[in-house]
Amino acid sequence: MKEYEVIWEIFNKCPRNQMRDVFVEEIEIEDPEAYIREKFKGKKVSYEQTILADGTIIFDIVTSEIKQRCSFTEI
Template sequence: MKEYEVIWEIFNKCPRNQMRDVFVEEIEIEDPEEYVKKKFQGKDVSYEKTVLEDGTVIFDIETSGIKQRCSFTEF
């Protein structure tokens, strides 16, 4: 298992409100992609995975018309 800091952002759909909900947690998992699949299981979801040079894994997610992002940084 690997330890990650996960930042989960939910983007606001209101055009005049650019704030977003942000949640931060530390978790132990083997595979960030499996974590994302389980988190949004049973929902109409699509995502795009990006791996940065520093190893951070980012998932840009759209579910039920709401844009979200999960960023995984390994400790």
């Protein structure tokens, strides 16, 4: 298993409010994509995965018409 710092951002849909909810946690998991599928289990969800040069894995997620992002950085 690998240990990751996970930053989960929920973007606000209001055009005049640029604030977003941000949650940070450290977790031990084998597969970040499996973590995303489990987190949104039972919901209609779509996502795109991007891997940055430094190894950070980013999932841009849309569920219930709300844009979210989960970033996994290995610790």
